[in-house]
Amino acid sequence: xxxxxxxxxxxxxxxxxxxxxxxxxxxxxxxxxxxxxxxxxxxxxxxxxxxxxxxxxxxxxxxxxxxxxxxxxxxxxxxxxxxxxxxxxxxxxxxxxxxxxxxxxxxxxxxxxxxxxxxxxxxxxxxxxxxxxxxxxxxxxxxxxxxxxxxxxxxxxxxxxxxxxxxxxxxxxxxxxxxxxxxxxxxxxxxxxxxxxxxxxxxxxxxxxxxxxxxxxxxxxxxxxxxxxxxxxxxxxxxxxxxxxxxxxxxxxxxxxxxxxxxxxxxxxxxxxxxxxxxxxxxxxxxxxxxxxxxxxxxxxxxxxxxxxxxxxxxxxxxxxxxxxxxxxxxxxxxxxxxxxxxxxxxxxxxxxxxxxxxxxxxxxxxxxxxxxxxxxxxxxxxxxxxxxx
Amino acid sequence: xxxxxxxxxxxxxxxxxxxxxxxxxxxxxxxxxxxxxxxxxxxxxxxxxxxxxxxxxxxxxxxxxxxxxxxxxxxxxxxxxxxxxxxxxxxxxxxxxxxxxxxxxxxxxxxxxxxxxxxxxxxxxxxxxxxxxxxxxxxxxxxxxxxxxxxxxxxxxxxxxxxxxxxxxxxxxxxxxxxxxxxxxxxxxxxxxxxxxxxxxxxxxxxxxxxxxxxxxxxxxxxxxxxxxxxxxxxxxxxxxxxxxxxxxxxxxxxxxxxxxxxxxxxxxxxxxxxxxxxxxxxxxxxxxxxxxxxxxxxxxxxxxxxxxxxxxxxxxxxxxxxxxxxxxxxxxxxxxxxxxxxxxxxxxxxxxxxxxxxxxxxxxxxxxxxxxxxxxxxxxxxxxxxxxxxxxxxxxxxxxxxxxxxxxxxxxxxxxxxxxxxxxxxxxxxxxxxxxxxxxxxxxxxxxxxxxxxxxxxxxxxxxxxxxxxxxxxxxxxxxxxxxxxxxxxxxxxxxxxxxxxxxxxxxxxxxxxxxxxxxxxxxxxxxxxxxxxxxxxxxxxxxxxxxxx
Numbered sequence: 001x002x003x004x005x006x007x008x009x010x011x012x013x014x015x016x017x018x019x020x021x022x023x024x025x026x027x028x029x030x031x032x033x034x035x036x037x038x039x040x041x042x043x044x045x046x047x048x049x050x051x052x053x054x055x056x057x058x059x060x061x062x063x064x065x066x067x068x069x070x071x072x073x074x075x076x077x078x079x080x081x082x083x084x085x086x087x088x089x090x091x092x093x094x095x096x097x098x099x100x101x102x103x104x105x106x107x108x109x110x111x112x113x114x115x116x117x118x119x120x121x122x123x124x125x126x127x128x129x130x131x132x133x134x135x136x137x138x139x140x141x142x143x144x145x146x147x148x149x150x151x152x153x154x155x156x157x158x159x160x161x162x163x164x165x166x167x168x169x170x171x172x173x174x175x176x177x178x179x180x181x182x183x184x185x186x187x188x189x190x191x192x193x194x195x196x197x198x199x200x201x202x203x204x205x206x207x208x209x210x211x212x213x214x215x216x217x218x219x220x221x222x223x224x225x226x227x228x229x230x231x232x233x234x235x236x237x238x239x240x241x242x243x244x245x246x247x248x249x250x251x252x253x254x255x256x257x258x259x260x261x262x263x264x265x266x267x268x269x270x271x272x273x274x275x276x277x278x279x280x281x282x283x284x285x286x287x288x289x290x291x292x293x294x295x296x297x298x299x300x301x302x303x304x305x306x307x308x309x310x311x312x313x314x315x316x317x318x319x320x321x322x323x324x325x326x327x328x329x330x331x332x333x334x335x336x337x338x339x340x341x342x343x344x345x346x347x348x349x350x351x352x353x354x355x356x357x358x359x360x361x362x363x364x365x366x367x368x369x370x371x372x373x374x375x376x377x378x379x380x381x382x383x384x385x386x387x388x389x390x
Numbered sequence: 391x392x393x394x395x396x397x398x399x400x401x402x403x404x405x406x407x408x409x410x411x412x413x414x415x416x417x418x419x420x421x422x423x424x425x426x427x428x429x430x431x432x433x434x435x436x437x438x439x440x441x442x443x444x445x446x447x448x449x450x451x452x453x454x455x456x457x458x459x460x461x462x463x464x465x466x467x468x469x470x471x472x473x474x475x476x477x478x479x480x481x482x483x484x485x486x487x488x489x490x491x492x493x494x495x496x497x498x499x500x501x502x503x504x505x506x507x508x509x510x511x512x513x514x515x516x517x518x519x520x521x522x523x524x525x526x527x528x529x530x531x532x533x534x535x536x537x538x539x540x541x542x543x544x545x546x547x548x549x550x551x552x553x554x555x556x557x558x559x560x561x562x563x564x565x566x567x568x569x570x571x572x573x574x575x576x577x578x579x580x581x582x583x584x585x586x587x588x589x590x591x592x593x594x595x596x597x598x599x600x601x602x603x604x605x606x607x608x609x610x611x612x613x614x615x616x617x618x619x620x621x622x623x624x625x626x627x628x629x630x631x632x633x634x635x636x637x638x639x640x641x642x643x644x645x646x647x648x649x650x651x652x653x654x655x656x657x658x659x660x661x662x663x664x665x666x667x668x669x670x671x672x673x674x675x676x677x678x679x680x681x682x683x684x685x686x687x688x689x690x691x692x693x694x695x696x697x698x699x700x701x702x703x704x705x706x707x708x709x710x711x712x713x714x715x716x717x718x719x720x721x722x723x724x725x726x727x728x729x730x731x732x733x734x735x736x737x738x739x740x741x742x743x744x745x746x747x748x749x750x751x752x753x754x755x756x757x758x759x760x761x762x763x764x765x766x767x768x769x770x771x772x773x774x775x776x777x778x779x780x781x782x783x784x785x786x787x788x789x790x791x792x793x794x795x796x797x798x799x800x801x802x803x804x805x806x807x808x809x810x811x812x813x814x815x816x817x818x819x820x821x822x823x824x825x826x827x828x829x830x831x832x833x834x835x836x837x838x839x840x841x842x843x844x845x846x847x848x849x850x851x852x853x854x855x856x857x858x859x860x861x862x863x864x865x866x867x868x869x870x871x872x873x874x875x876x877x878x879x880x881x882x883x884x885x886x887x888x889x890x891x892x893x894x895x896x897x898x899x900x901x902x903x904x905x906x907x908x909x910x911x912x913x914x915x916x917x918x919x920x921x922x923x924x925x926x927x928x929x930x931x932x933x934x935x936x937x938x939x940x941x
Contacts, residue, residue, distance in 0.1 A: 005416055008409055027749045027861065029774060030767040035760065059764040105753030106760060135753075163757075 034100035035059070037077065038162025040147030041124050042113035044083045050116065050124055051083045052090045053148045054102055055162045076159035079151055088127045104133045108166035110140050110183055111147035111202065117219060117226035122190055129187045136184035139169045142219040142226065144203035153204055153213055161213070165202060168215045172200070173246030176239050176263065177232035179218050189221075194358050195341060196222045196334035198230065198238065222334040230325060237325035240286055240318055241337045243268045249293065252313040257297030259310055261290040264376060272343040274350055281366045282339050286318060291377045298386040302378050315371035322369055335362050410665050438535045444475055444552035447535075451479055451548075454539055460484075461542075468498045468523075468551075474514060475552045478560075479538075484545035486564020493525040494547070494560055516551050516558050524549075528561035540618065567592065573675035573697070575840070581717040582678045590620050590694035593677070597624055597690070600681035605629070609639065613656065616648040621656065624680075625689040629913070629921045634882050638689055638702060653693040653700045660702075662881050667848050670881040672704040672841070679713045687918030703881035703917075705888055707901050709842035710734070715904045724903035731902065733835035737846050740832045741778045742853035742865050744825065748774050750861030766822040775858030777821055781829040782854065784810070786847060789833075884916060 040053035061076035080097050084090040094102050110128065112121055128134045143150040151161050158164035172178040178200040189197040198218040205214040218235045220228045230238065239245050245266040252259050271283040292310075295301050301310060329336055340358050344351040354361060440447050448463055455461045460482040467473030476498065478490060501523040520529050532538060538548050538557055545563035570592065573585030586593045594608055605627045613621045623638055641660040650656050653673060662670040674680050675698055680690040683701040691700040710730045715723045747754050748763060755763065770777065788807040792800045812830075815821040832850070836843050849872065856864030879886035889897035894915050899905040908930055912922045 004409075005413060008413065027858075028752075030748050030752065030760075030764045031770065033752065033764065035764065037757075057761060057764075059761055060768055103752065106757045108757070133753075 028101075028103075031059075032100055033103040034094075034098050036102050036104050036107050037160050038109045038111065038151055038165065039104075039107060039128075040111040040113070040143070040151045041087070041116055041121070042146045042148055043115040043119060047119070049083050049085055050087060050090065051081060051148065052087060053079050053081045053151050054091070054094060055079050055151050055160065056098065056100075056102065057160055061159065075154060077161065079148070081148060086127075087124050088131075091127070104131070105135060107135060107138055108162045109169075110138055111143050111150055111165075112141070112199070113143050113147040114145065114219075114226065116147075117142050117199075117221070120224045121186075121221075122224035125183075125186070125190070128183065136182065136187065138183040139166055140181045140183055140186050140199045141165065141169075141202045141215070142199045144201055149204060150202055150213065153211055155213065156210065165213060165215065168213065169200070172215060174248070175232075176236050176245045176248035178216055178235060179239060179242075179244060181218075190224055192341070193355065194335055195338060196220060196227075196329075196332075196336045198235070198336050199226075201229065220329070220332055220334050220336060222332065227334055228328070228332045230328060233321055234325040234328055237321035237323070238336060240266065240322055241268055241270070241284060241325075250290065250314055250317055252310060252317055254301060254309050254313050255299050255306060257295055257299050257301070259295045259301055260293040261310070261314055261375065262293045264289045264291055270337075270339065270342045272339065272346050274343075274347055279366065280343065280354075280361055281368065282342070283368045284322070284370065286322075286369070286371045288314070288318065288371065288373045289376050290314065290373065292375055292379055295384060298384050300383055302382055307375055311373045311375055314373045314375075318371045318373070319369050326367055330363055330365075333359055333363055339365065407665065439533050440535055440538070440550075440555050440557060442553055442555050444477060444550055447550050447557075448477055448479070450535060451539070454535065464495070466495070466499060468519065469501075469514070476519075477550045478547055479542055479550065480547040480562065481542050481545070484543070484565050485547050485562040486545075489526070489562045489564065490547055490560075494549070494562075497523045497525055516549070516554050516556055519549070519551075520558055524558070524560065526560045526562070530559040531556050532559055533557075540612075543618070544620075563591075570596070576674065576676050576679070576713065578676075578714050578717070581713055582676065584677060585675045586677060586680075586692075586697040586699060588695050588697055590622060590692050593692050593697075593699065594622060594624065596677040597681060597684070597692075600677055601626070601684065606684070611642060613642065613645050614648060614650040615646075617650055619650040620694040621650065621691065623689050623691045624684060626684055626687075629685070629687050629918045630689055631687060631917065631919055634687075634703065634884075635689060637882055638691065642691070650693060651695060653691065653696040653698045656691065656693055657700055663879055666875065666879060667845050668706070668876070668879060668886070669841075669845070670704055670879065670886060672701040672708055673698045674701060675699075676713060682713070682716070686913050703884040704886075705881065705884065705914075706876060706879075706886050707889070709839050711900075711904075716907065720904050720906045724905075727904055728902060730838045733838040734842060734846065737832050737835035737839075738849045738853060739865065740828050740835070741782060741850060742857035744828045745774045745778050745854060746857040746861040746865055749858075763822075763824050766824050769819050770822050771820065773858075774825070775854065777825050778829070778854055778858075779851075781815075781821060781825055782832075782851065785829055785833050889915070 034054075034056040036054050037057050038055040040055075042051040042053070043049075044051045056078050058076055058078055080094050082090045082093045082097070084093060091102060110125075112124075116124065129136075141150075150165075153161055155161055155164035158167065169178075169180050172180060179198050181197065181199045186197060186199065189195045198220055200215055200218050202213055202215045204211055206212070216232055216235075218230045218238075219226045220230060236245070236248060243266070245263055248263045250261045250263060252261065266286060266288040268287075269283075269285040271285070273281045273283060275281060292302070292307075299306075301307070335358070339362065340351075340355075343354070438450075441450075444465075448465075452461065452463070458481075462478075462480055462482050464478040466476065468476045478494060480490070498519065516531070520531070530541075532541070533556055538559070541559045542548055545565055547560045547562045549558040549560055551557075567589045568587050570584045570587055572583045576585075584596065586596065597608075598606065603626065606624060607627050608622050608624045610620060610622045612618050621642060623635075623642070625635055638660070642656075645656065645659045647655070647659060657669075657671045657673070658664065660671070672683070674683070680699045680701060684690055688701050688703060691702065693700075710727055715727065748767070752760060767774070772780065784807075788803065792803050792807070795803060812826060816823050816826055836846055839846070853865055853868050856868040858864075860867070876887040877885075877891045885892055888894055889901050896912060897914050900910055900914075908925065908928065911924055911927055913924055915922075
């Protein structure tokens with residue numbers, strides 16, 4: 001009896017000790033974390049090397065916490081910069097300057113400097129795609145200039161630049177002048193053989209004498225290198241095709257006055273076709289609905305005929321935007337629309353022979369655009385805000 | 391193959407329990423056997439009959455009682471003439487002297503009920519007295535000294551006569567007892583306010599008044615070698631399961647202890663899972679709750695001297711039910727019941743989840759919340775798990791102190807407690823503000839399920855340790871363990887976790903929600919086997935003409 005009891009106690013004690021000795025794997029207290037909000041990649045002066053900027057939040061500086069807040073002098077963030085060859089190595093090197101270990105799960109944005117973007121981003125991003133701590137649903141941006149400067153600019157409204165940029169990206173849905181590209185989308189595109197992709201661009205601009213961040217337009221990437229840029233109109237032309245339109249304003253001229261229409265919803269159907277002679281044709285059918293937003297002049301645009309005219313003008317405008325971007329991408333030779341993927345899905349067998357010469361095919365691709373638009377609502381007043389003529 | 395593996399696992403569980411039993415046996419044996427000598431062996435009790443001599447019997451009684459000061463022996467002669475020497479023996483304060491004066495001594499001394507010659511000359515028997523003279527409701531005849539002593543110690547009075555080997559036991563209980571008052575532990579807004587008292591007779595009468603049915607059976611026995619406490623258990627014949635009743639009877643008979651001072655003392659001897667942190671016997675202070683449980687097919691165990699009745703079997707869900715659930719309308723009470731389940735989950739998991747998320751899974755927090763929490767944790771000297779532990783222990787100390795202290799002092803204490811654990815600790819930078827909120831919600835939530843509060847306090851600590859060691863993984867393991875344990879528990883043969891596991895759809899009507907009373911048509915499954923139907927179905931109002939089914 002006594003013997004058995006000893007054995008049981010032994011096992012129990014061993015189990016207890018085992019629980020204690022496992023340590024607390026992966027356990028980290030909140031105040032030992034350096035919460036990274038944004039990460040920037042730049043090309044260092046030495047072309048072989050990368051410069052990484054990590055933006056870390058100073059939780060004491062954030063308002064709301066009882067111990068922090070208040071002092072407006074203190075900035076709520078701190079940027080660490082390190083230069084090296086491998087990005088994983090550089091991130092570990094941050095321990096030399098930061099007392100806390102960088103913590104990436106709350107990262108909001110990845111900013112890539114233009115120089116690095118033009119020389120290729122594949123190798124730099126591998127680490128972020130692989131590491132379990134880094135999230136995939138992170139906004140990607142290309143900085144005109146250096147990413148470091150973008151992350152260094154203290155925003156006027158927010159407290160942390162990276163959060164400010166992330167919020168700016170959220171707001172871009174309202175104009176549809178900027179794509180919102182997530183990190184996972186870039187990762188998918190990087191492993192695709194034909195696809196090109198766009199990443200929104202951010203630059204430091206000037207607004208009423210203050211330095212501000214401007215997010216607009218986009219950078220076109222082919223394979224992993226930036227090859228060109230799209231302006232706002234061209235970007236929206238792209239978004240019509242990729243079905244990423246959120247909202248936005250279309251300006252049209254009808255009957256000698258200007259009308260502004262608000263995009264409510266839009267749908268695009270891409271139908272690739274291979275003709276009998278082997279020629280490839282892409283059919284785009286865009287169905288758009290909008291609300292009448294404002295007008296100039298005293299002409300009442302809200303008559304049946306004028307509404308029809310506006311719908312036609314709107315379709316024309318949309319077609320123009322799409323044609324602009326088509327033209328641009330033909331010169332850049334970058335299939336950012338995913339026409340190749342659509343063709344692959346519909347004609348998997350023919351695609352095999354086409355894949356190798358897709359670049360050539362794309363340049364001469366016949367794209368047929370069909371736009372159907374509709375104006376739904378006219379707003380609160382049904383006359384221009386001029387005195388009635390009668 | 392899988393079958394054998396599961397059998398092996400079951401064997402493992404049984405072995406674990408057997409080993410626990412052996413360890414406790416070994417620890418108890420160490421107490422009982424000192425220097426190779428078994429202590430506390432009780433000599434067998436031998437039955438001693440009364441002798442035919444009055445003086446001798448009185449002397450024996452005095453001897454047995456150790457000449458106690460409160461023993462009263464009143465000797466007098468019965469009847470006219472020389473009379474018959476008799477003696478009344480009772481314990482002062484236990485017996486009602488007024489009853490004895492009016493209904494025993496007076497008729498015995500001056501009674502004219504006996505007419506025949508034999509009696510007139512003091513030659514009558516106790517049976518004659520019982521039949522003709524004593525105007526007392528309950529009179530029993532007994533032969534042994536032991537039962538006589540037992541009787542007078544319960545407040546009855548013994549009538550001894552010379553030349554008789556028997557004695558009469560006159561019921562004359564008249565000790566001081568607390569009146570029926572509102573129970574403190576189970577306050578209600580609506581519903582009966584009377585509570586059990588310390589007197590077992592009052593308690594059985596309270597039950598009888600709720601259920602005026604001859605099928606309500608009250609079985610009685612005496613438990614406790616020293617205290618000789620009266621214990622009753624009540625059930626409805628034909629509703630309660632016979633196996634349950636015989637099992638309660640057997641377990642009560644098997645109790646070998648010297649003292650039963652409260653029903654709580656009895657609970658630990660008869661419960662199913664002595665090593666479990668979950669109680670498998672319920673308790674209540676309210677006769678209406680006890681009656682409701684009896685009507686569901688359960689049994690109530692009453693202990694003399696305790697205002698708490700035990701109810702058996704106990705199911706897990708009973709911790710989430712309260713008497714008022716059935717006195718208010720069902721919609722609100724269903725909401726309250728759901729709230730009780732939520733609050734029980736909060737009270738067990740909140741500190742553990744907070745620790746797990748802030749030390750292992752920071753990515754689960756929304757970014758802005760992370761900033762707030764990180765800012766609050768800035769400069770806190772303790773790791774989150776220690777912080778939680780300190781706060782939990784402080785809370786348990788305050789709670790315990792508040793419960794035991796007299797009420798005026800308790801109020802002062804709660805102010806100190808609120809200041810200490812609420813404000814001062816935060817402003818001193820010892821404890822983070824979010825932790826205070828977590829502990830506060832934990833502490834408040836526990837009061838929704840008072841019967842499970844003690845269990846929750848232990849579970850909470852276990853989960854906190856697991857969260858501190860292994861984060862969410864640890865909590866998951868612990869939760870699975872608790873579920874397995876709940877699934878394996880039984881209370882008097884009834885699965886503890888029913889109606890969830892085993893799932894019994896018929897009983898779900900009164901589990902998570904409380905259906906309207908007219909929908910509670912059957913008693914709980916398996917509990918009442920023969921008489922399961924509670925009511926004929928009808929949708930109110932029942933006006934006598936339209937209450938046919940389907941109307």
